[in-house]
Amino acid sequence: MAEFQEKYTVLRQEQLADDIFRLSLDAPKIAAAAQPGQFVMVRTGESLDPLLRRPFSIHKVIGETVALLYKVVGKGTRVLTSLGPGDSVDVVGPLGRGFDLDGPGPRCLVGGGMGIAPLYFLARQILQQDTGPNPPILLGARTRAELQVLADEFTELGFVVLTATDDGSLGHHGLVTELLDDILHRVRLVQVCGPVPMMRTVARQCDRARVPCQVSLETHMACGLGACLGCTCPAREGGYKHVCKDGPVLSADEVAWI
Amino acid sequence: MDLSVNIGPLRLQNPVMTASGTFGYGREFAELTDLSRLGAIIVKGISLAPRPGNPPPRIIETACGMLNAIGLENVGVERFLTEKLPWLHQFATPVIVNILGDSVEEYAALAARLNDVEGIAALEVNISCPNVKRGGVAFGTVPETAAEVTRAVRAATSLPLIVKLSPNVTDITLMARAVEGAGADAISLINTLLGMAIDTRSRKPRLANVVGGLSGPAIKPVALRMVWQAAAAVSVPVIGIGGITTTEDALEFLMAGACAIQVGTANFFQPNATTTIVDGLAAYLEQQSLTSISQVVNSLRIDT
Structure with missing residues (x-):
């Protein structure tokens, strides 16, 4: 699976509701490689606070544009709202396992x-x-x-x-x-x-x-790469699944729902 | 320009390593970092048997840092040897295996198991684990037990031995001297500082384990101070760890007396932090008209 770390130019920042925003990036490599259900890790700024990247699922891929939909829930997402067209943002992705596309329909x-x-x-x-x-x-x-x-x-x-x-x-x-x-x-x-x-x-x-x-699934996540082992969810078979690598999309029967 | 360093019997092409637990088994970063350019890869800590780790939440971000209570989740030594290590053989980069255990015997058994395995350059002993037989007190917080683990591992392997010290002690120099006296070829420090965080709405701890290890830029000044103290106290090489994110950070640790450094939490948010620092160190030598990184090590100037 191809993964990239690059700086991408912001094309658009839309405010859809009070605290809901949509960030569109010119991200050709991610657009070409991404599958529905995969996510990216976004560095919200150069500062060390917030320190960690924030995970966002890929909302839209249209041509070479990748859009992320997010709600302002803390410092990281608040910083993200300050980005405007022409700014650049450091993104790692696409990451994780997405939705099954070949499964049975409807x-x-x-x-x-x-x-x-x-x-x-x-x-x-x-x-x-x-x-x-x-x-x-x-x-x-x-x-x-x-x-x-x-x-x-x-x-x-x-x-x-x-x-x-x-x-x-x-x-x-x-x-x-x-x-x-x-x-x-x-x-x-x-x-x-x-x-x-x-x-x-x-x-x-x-x-x-x-x-x-x-x-x-969504969890706290430090790296998104399978290294920190922080993004765990209890597995039905015992032990844990890691949301970043085993998921974020899992079969519901793999999860121990508590 | 010479970036190479010697850690006891081990020669590295540059002083930049990955801290255990922040770089998986290497492969996790292969698409984002050039593994062949690292001084060494220190893999996720390995125990004799697989460990499932702690329940979530396991990590929480704090100001300029993060708390983790992963619980030493790992695949166990046998799966490490069959599923993880062989992939790393394609690189000339030395692989250092971090080992951990509940008892002195487990440490020794692990060291013996890894002794003759191809493709392992050294062992790093994590002595921050609780000693199950002594009421869970961490091996690395009592000089005698730290020395006991070190001696047992030393007797079980001919590989170069790095002992990774816990900062959760009153006097780091006592620990440094204890493991040096017990046969460590080098010491690395610091492991994470114990900390905690509380959700004031629910009044619950933010980590399921209640307490966890603090890492990241927030701990760098503490780490730097401890490295400086330890380097002055022992004659074996010291490897600096703790919040190193930039070239500047790495230089500070080298100047304080570390002959190499490990990049930890920075790998999480900057997957190429290590190779960026390698480039940065070379650029610094050039700017300063120096020929070798050894000219930076222990070059701190304190006015007397």
Whole structure:
């Protein structure tokens, strides 16, 4: 697998909601090598505080442009918002194992919050495979403000999008997982990325319906390269999986859901 | 221009090594770093049997540093020898194996197992592990047990022996002298400083293990001071470790008396930190009209 460390020029910094941003980079090598579900490690600045790179899933690859979707959650992501067109940012990637692209169809994608990010890249790839009519994509977030723009982009790709928000301001008032049961009997694979409680629920739903499920995990990570061994998740078979190398996409039944 | 250094019987093309636990088994960095340009590769610490490591969260970032409580996760010596070491044979770069154990006997058994293996240039002994038979007190915090481990490993191998010291002691020179007296060919320091962090919202420790090892630029001044003290206390070569990120950092350790350095946490956020420092040291020699890196070692000037 090809991995690169390079400085890439920022093409665009969009603010999609209060604390949600999208950074587009001119990153031809990563664009050429990346698979949906893979991630990059971004150095947010030259300073030693924050020290470590931050992992971001690859949100979009269009031509030679790579976009990252992120929420401001701390110092690193706050620093990232200060980047504008023409600035450069040091990126390592693409890293990790992505979603299974050759698995059985039809497949249902389920995304929650920032977990929606990698699903756009995946959805575009699915379209290129021409697997016939696709089931709806299920997207959830806290509010309409966080979700509308992203949901519209999936609609523009030609997907039916079912939404859920915590406050009921867009789509179903409740959890996105509550939309899945009606669809499960029609699909042969579920691919999900979002908060752990949501993925655990989806994993259980899929297990009951005997539908294979792939989850994309997020953890603290120092290197992203398999060296620090910091990004562990308990494995069902005992011991641990390393999110950076074994994942970030794992089969839901490889994970010991706690 | 001569960047080569001698660590006891071991000759390195330059003084820049990778610190154990920050560079995997080398291969993890192969696409991002030129492994053939390193002074040596020190691989992730190995125990006799595989270890699963600690539950998550295992790492947390702190100001200019990070805390880790990985729990010495490793594949065990046999899998290391069959799955990890052979890949490194393609490089001329010396491979130094870091070893760890729960008991003096485990250290000795590991050293014996690795003694005749092709492609191992030296052993580095991690004595920061808890001594299970003595209530979990780390070997490296008591001069007598540090010496005991060193003697046992020395007796079990003819490989050059580097003993890696823990900084969590009152007087680092006592530890340095103890392992020198027990047969260490060189000492390396510092391992991580014990620390902790708390999530004030949940009032829980940020690491599942509660405490962990602090590393990164935050610990560099402490490490530099300890290297300076240790280098003055022993006659065996000293290898400086602790927050080294830039060429400037490496030069400071060399000037303080280290004859080589290890880059640790910097590998995580700058995968080519090591080779950048190799280039930087050569550039420094040229700027200063020096011919050998040995002219920098122990060149600290203190006004008297």
